[in-house]
Amino acid sequence: MSHKGKVSRRAALGALGLGAGTLLLDGLLGLRHARADVSDPDNAPLLVMCEFVSGWDTLYCLDPRNHHDFGEPAGGIYTGFDLVTDAQTKNVIEATGGTGLVRPPGSNVIYGPTMSKLAEEHFEDLCVVRGVNMGTLTHEVGRRYFLTGKFPRGLAASGSSLETWWAAASGTLDHHEIPNLVAGGAETYNEGLTPLASGLRVPGYNEMLQVLRPLNASVALDGKVEQAAAKFHHTNSCVHQQLDAQGHLKTHLSAWGSAQTLANGGLWKHFDFKANPPAGSQLEKLYQAFNVDPTNPAAALSGRPRGQAALAAQALVNRISQVVLLRLVNVTDAHFDDDWPSNHPARQRQGFDAVSELITYLQTTEDKNGKSFWDRTTLLCFSEFARTPRINQQGGRDHHLASACLVAGNGIRGNRLVGATKDTNYDARPVNLETGAPDDEMGTVMKPSDVHATLLHAAGLPFDHISNQEPKIIKAMMTNP
Numbered sequence: 001m002s003h004k005g006k007v008s009r010r011a012a013l014g015a016l017g018l019g020a021g022t023l024l025l026d027g028l029l030g031l032r033h034a035r036a037d038v039s040d041p042d043n044a045p046l047l048v049m050c051e052f053v054s055g056w057d058t059l060y061c062l063d064p065r066n067h068h069d070f071g072e073p074a075g076g077i078y079t080g081f082d083l084v085t086d087a088q089t090k091n092v093i094e095a096t097g098g099t100g101l102v103r104p105p106g107s108n109v110i111y112g113p114t115m116s117k118l119a120e121e122h123f124e125d126l127c128v129v130r131g132v133n134m135g136t137l138t139h140e141v142g143r144r145y146f147l148t149g150k151f152p153r154g155l156a157a158s159g160s161s162l163e164t165w166w167a168a169a170s171g172t173l174d175h176h177e178i179p180n181l182v183a184g185g186a187e188t189y190n191e192g193l194t195p196l197a198s199g200l201r202v203p204g205y206n207e208m209l210q211v212l213r214p215l216n217a218s219v220a221l222d223g224k225v226e227q228a229a230a231k232f233h234h235t236n237s238c239v240h241q242q243l244d245a246q247g248h249l250k251t252h253l254s255a256w257g258s259a260q261t262l263a264n265g266g267l268w269k270h271f272d273f274k275a276n277p278p279a280g281s282q283l284e285k286l287y288q289a290f291n292v293d294p295t296n297p298a299a300a301l302s303g304r305p306r307g308q309a310a311l312a313a314q315a316l317v318n319r320i321s322q323v324v325l326l327r328l329v330n331v332t333d334a335h336f337d338d339d340w341p342s343n344h345p346a347r348q349r350q351g352f353d354a355v356s357e358l359i360t361y362l363q364t365t366e367d368k369n370g371k372s373f374w375d376r377t378t379l380l381c382f383s384e385f386a387r388t389p390r391i392n393q394q395g396g397r398d399h400h401l402a403s404a405c406l407v408a409g410n411g412i413r414g415n416r417l418v419g420a421t422k423d424t425n426y427d428a429r430p431v432n433l434e435t436g437a438p439d440d441e442m443g444t445v446m447k448p449s450d451v452h453a454t455l456l457h458a459a460g461l462p463f464d465h466i467s468n469q470e471p472k473i474i475k476a477m478m479t480n481p
Contacts, residue, residue, distance in 0.1 A: 041175035042367040045410060045459040046377040047166045047323040048312055048358070051186055052351055054333040055139065057387040057397055060089075060345050061352065062404035063130045063421055064112035066099045076424045077389040080341070081113070089345040092116045109417045114348035118356040124414050125359060125374075127477050130404045131419040131428035131438075133445050134385040137399035139333070142384030146405075148189055149452030149466045159465060161189040161199070162380070162452055163323040168197035169461045176322050177267060181315050183208075184308050184327030199325060204303065205271045205311040212268035270314045273297045273307075282317075286310060289361035290354075305329045305354035313361050317373055328354060334387065337395025355381060359408070374409060378455055381406040382448075389426035402428035405451060411458030411479055418476045419446055436476030450474055 059065060059079055067081040081093050081100040092113040093100045102111040104120045109128050111119040119126070134142045135151060144157040152158050160168075167179045173196045180199040182188045188199035202208045276294055277283035284294065290310055292300045301307035308326045315321035329351035334340035362374040382405045387397035402421050408414065418436035420429045430443025433450075444450075453463040453471035458478050463471060475481035 041172065041319050041322075042369045042371075044170055044172040044175055044322050044376070045166075045461070046316055046373065047163055047455075047459075048316070048377060048379050049163055049186075049323075049325045050309075050328040050351070050355055050379070050381045051143070051184075051326065052348065052381065052383040053143070053185075053327050053330050054383070055142070055385050055387060055399055056331050056348060056383040056403075057334060057340070057344060058130075058404045059112060059387070059389065060114045060348055061112040062115070062128050062406060063386075063426075064101055064110060065423075066101055067093070068099055070423075073391065075390075077426050078391060080391050083341045083391070083395075084113075084345060085341045086343075086346040086349075088349060089113050106415075108415050114345050115352045117349075118352045118359075121356050122359050122408070125408045126414055127407045127412050127416040127418065128404065129407060129418045129446065129451060129474070129477065131421050131431065131446060132403045132405055132451065133428045133447055134401050134403050135447070137385060137401065139384050142403075143187065144189075146382045146384065146448045147187060149449040149463075149471070150469055157187070157189045158191075159189065160191045160193055160197075161187070161325065162455070163325045164188060164190045164193060164197050164199060165465055166456070166459075166461065167323050168193040169456070170322065172322060173197060176320060178315065178321050180323050180325075181312070181321040182325045183311055186325045186327035188325060202311075205273060205301065205307055205314075208311060209268055209271045212271065214268075267318075267320060270318045270320065271311065273301055273310065285365070286313060286361065289313075289364065290357045305351045306357065309354040309358040313358055313365075316362065316377070317365050317367075328381075331383070335392065335394055335396040335398060340387075340391075340396035352381075355379070355406075376410050378409040378412065378459055379407065380451070380455060386426075400426065402426060407451070407455065407477060411460075412455075412477060413479045416477065418474060431474075432476075433472055434475045434481070436474075444472060446474065447471075454478065 065077055065079050067079045070077045070079050071082065072078060079100060084090050084093060096102060100113045102113060102116050102119050104123050107123040134145060136142050140155045141152050144152045147161040148157055148159040149162060150159040163180055167173060173179050178200050180197055182199035182201045183204060185203065188201065190198040275297060287294050287297060290306050301310055305328050308328050312324040312326055315324055329347050331347045332339045332343045334344040359374065362377055363372050365373050367373055383403060386400040386403040388400045392398050419431040420438040421427060422429055428445050429438040430440055430445050432439040432443050449466050449469035449471040452466060454474045454477050456463040457473055
């Protein structure tokens, strides 16, 4: 089940049972009230997924090569760093002596020029996984493969997306008003799990604010309608039991309290990114972490990766959501020379900069147990596939099977490189899953399902929903394999 398109207040809260004429709810938006009688949500494992949509060039970021060694256009791999026109990426390439390789002191991993800020600030936390075989060159298939960990049925997604499974498997749906938040146009799927784990999709923080802000009196429901609805939802009669053969009514009644909280509570204030917040406030701290000018926050946040990351930060640290899936940035489908040398590296950099700032904010913000939110957060950055190692005739790069991903956080071994691609043609190499080193004779070519299983296992969660993919645990990724 996929939820696509923009969400309005009417659509979101109407589906929750607040709209006039709505009598039943099957829980499609996955909202649940955080009741006072459940355990502390500050023990729940958190997940952030950041999608770099359109297929990233991993030579720019997670799997670079030295331009001095791979600077021949006719070679099997051509970095093309000499063709880059994006000013900030060019500056990094020049600062590395023209190699394009970023390696902070103490780092075991070499990064590309679009990851300079993230690598320098957080290399000790990051695990880079190279040589992930995507098995497709089609955008929709690759995207849905990495979202669910199961190869799609044609173009259709197979199974539930990782963040939906995470929310359902954690058993903490009662702990958060919006357990599964999905932003920026990302796709989310729920196949056979409780509807309460399904993702609520919003384009960005402005729409989140609109959905949660209370209605003014001129458009509110008539008082008698509200009283009748409240009476219905607080009555437990035999009629309710007769109607609830498949559990839909129970789901609806459970979500009603959450809908009331969302529609009439103060959650909207966490997404009101207003100018000049009070000194010492949480919002001021957020702006500082994300390098936002407090006099004009919209300039840095509206429609930008920083805005999506800030939305995730607020949802997590205010215990509104347990899992957040972001379509963080569209890096452009860089087949042509009007995109690949300029827009593509610029957007990659903006995305990775936002990831760096999100990590910083989670590391410096404590939960009620006195521990940083980062201590129990797992991060996954991914794209549907990589780009070819050679420039095409149009001055861009086409689609390539061997991709990479970035993982970090709870249970993940930082300052770690797992896997590799070949220096001849950039194809994925088999890897020893225990050491992370390439093993062309006895190794395993990694797949998205292996990454999913490893992240879930590291968080203490099951992964039997992808058992038909025969996933393997990548022990080299984990702190305690």
